[in-house]
Amino acid sequence: VTVLAVWALAVAAGCGPLRPPATDATAAKRNVILLVGDGLGATALTMARNYHLGAAGRLEIDRLPVTGSCTTWAVEEDDPTRPDYVTDSSSSATAMATGRKTSNRRVSTEPGTDAPLATILEQARRAGYRTGLVSTAHLADATPAAFAAHVNYRWCFDPAMMAACPTFAKMSGGPGSIVEQMIDVRPDVLLGGGAASFAQRIPAGTHAGHTVLDAAAEAGYRVVTTAAELAVVEAGSPVLGLFAADNFTPAWEGEAASFPPGRPQRCRAAQIPEAQPGLVPMLEAALRLLDAEAGPGFFLMAEAAMIDKQAHAADACGQIGETIELDRAVAVARRFAELHPGTLLIVVGDHDHAPVIVDTRYAVVAPGVTTTLETVEGASMTIGYATSTFTYKQQHSGAPVPVFSLGPDAEALDGLVDHTDIYRVMARRLGVGPAGRAAGDGPP
Numbered sequence: 001v002t003v004l005a006v007w008a009l010a011v012a013a014g015c016g017p018l019r020p021p022a023t024d025a026t027a028a029k030r031n032v033i034l035l036v037g038d039g040l041g042a043t044a045l046t047m048a049r050n051y052h053l054g055a056a057g058r059l060e061i062d063r064l065p066v067t068g069s070c071t072t073w074a075v076e077e078d079d080p081t082r083p084d085y086v087t088d089s090s091s092s093a094t095a096m097a098t099g100r101k102t103s104n105r106r107v108s109t110e111p112g113t114d115a116p117l118a119t120i121l122e123q124a125r126r127a128g129y130r131t132g133l134v135s136t137a138h139l140a141d142a143t144p145a146a147f148a149a150h151v152n153y154r155w156c157f158d159p160a161m162m163a164a165c166p167t168f169a170k171m172s173g174g175p176g177s178i179v180e181q182m183i184d185v186r187p188d189v190l191l192g193g194g195a196a197s198f199a200q201r202i203p204a205g206t207h208a209g210h211t212v213l214d215a216a217a218e219a220g221y222r223v224v225t226t227a228a229e230l231a232v233v234e235a236g237s238p239v240l241g242l243f244a245a246d247n248f249t250p251a252w253e254g255e256a257a258s259f260p261p262g263r264p265q266r267c268r269a270a271q272i273p274e275a276q277p278g279l280v281p282m283l284e285a286a287l288r289l290l291d292a293e294a295g296p297g298f299f300l301m302a303e304a305a306m307i308d309k310q311a312h313a314a315d316a317c318g319q320i321g322e323t324i325e326l327d328r329a330v331a332v333a334r335r336f337a338e339l340h341p342g343t344l345l346i347v348v349g350d351h352d353h354a355p356v357i358v359d360t361r362y363a364v365v366a367p368g369v370t371t372t373l374e375t376v377e378g379a380s381m382t383i384g385y386a387t388s389t390f391t392y393k394q395q396h397s398g399a400p401v402p403v404f405s406l407g408p409d410a411e412a413l414d415g416l417v418d419h420t421d422i423y424r425v426m427a428r429r430l431g432v433g434p435a436g437r438a439a440g441d442g443p444p
């Protein structure tokens with residue numbers, strides 16, 4: 001029996017974590033669920049829709065009531081008044097987490113000065129909300145990192161990787177690597193990959209000589225490492241779930257994109273390590289844990305990270321499988337939001353990506369590499385990746401990404417918005433952060 005089935009039974013019985021709000025206090029809770037598809041551009045979404053449901057099909061994401069378009073630019077490090085039209089995940093996550101634009105590779109710090117930018121998670125936590133971060137990547141990867149850490153270079157994951165940002169290292173009196181800072185910020189729920197980084201020793205400061213995992217335990221975290229443990233972990237203390245040494249194994253796989261083109265293919269389910277939960281069980285556990293206790297509500301960011309990583313690798317099946325996982329997570333989040341009317345649900349990509357759905361009939365040869373998938377409709381869909389001469393180094397694109405939302409304040413994300421507007425709408429819902437900045441502000 002799956003966790004979801006147990007929940008469904010519990011809901012039917014009028015009890016359990018998804019029960020309808022029974023009291024005024026529950027109904028008054030304010031929650032924000034931000035679901036980020038890393039690299040979820042309109043093309044990634046269309047690939048999944050065509051392949052899985054057909055061109056006229058509708059994903060759960062498509063059915064959310066408010067649909068907008070979100071610009072995604074970064075700014076230049078040396079002159080933050082100048083735009084950088086193609087963002088990476090750390091800059092775009094900073095915009096969503098802080099309402100401020102920064103330069104690529106920065107994590108919630110200001111260009112030029114390294115000054116920390118306050119995040120919605122930190123502000124929510126200070127206001128008494130419960131908080132959570134979930135990712136199918138390493139927990140120190142750019143998107144989760146930007147909500148609970150401040151560093152000038154996104155790859156400063158752990159104590160062994162601090163050579164690139166020495167002023168942030170504990171050895172020089174800094175706040176430490178991303179995983180160290182994350183434990184210090186102490187969100188109630190941290191679920192994802194990156195166990196190898198948490199096993200490292202902290203070189204200086206209060207926890208000198210201890211591993212990051214030791215520091216987490218000292219901060220009160222209960223640590224779980226398998227999907228089975230996650231399904232039964234109880235609220236009462238913060239939960240750190242580490243289910244992979246680095247990133248998760250993507251759910252689907254297929255033949256690599258190639259030149260010359262290969263034969264049309266159907267994607268197949270990948271061999272997933274038994275300990276690794278999917279995005280859906282992680283989201284279910286996070287919602288259960290965050291909603292379990294009294295208080296004003298919660299802020300949760302959950303990321304389907306492998307859409308981006310498989311797009312970099314020109315792997316259409318890997319991208320589509322992770323997009324379908326995200327879509328299933330959207331169904332779970334929507335059900336929760338409908339039973340908890342104070343909940344604002346936002347689903348958005350952090351940047352567009354390399355793939356293009358191409359017509360190959362008239363091209364003598366398509367540039368780059370291609371892969372042709374047989375869709376559920378029995379039609380052929382050819383995906384081209386041509387943003388790099390190296391198959392496995394495909395690049396982001398600067399196009400806007402779709403944004404979908406439901407719940408109180410969702411209508412503010414109608415039309416053309418920016419990632420910084422997502423911060424403002426979430427902050428307004430939770431009543432945190434500086435009020436009064438107009439939507440669509442230019443660079444800071």
Ligand SMILES: [Zn+2]
Pocket residue numbers: 039089308309312396
């Ligand atoms: Zn990327």
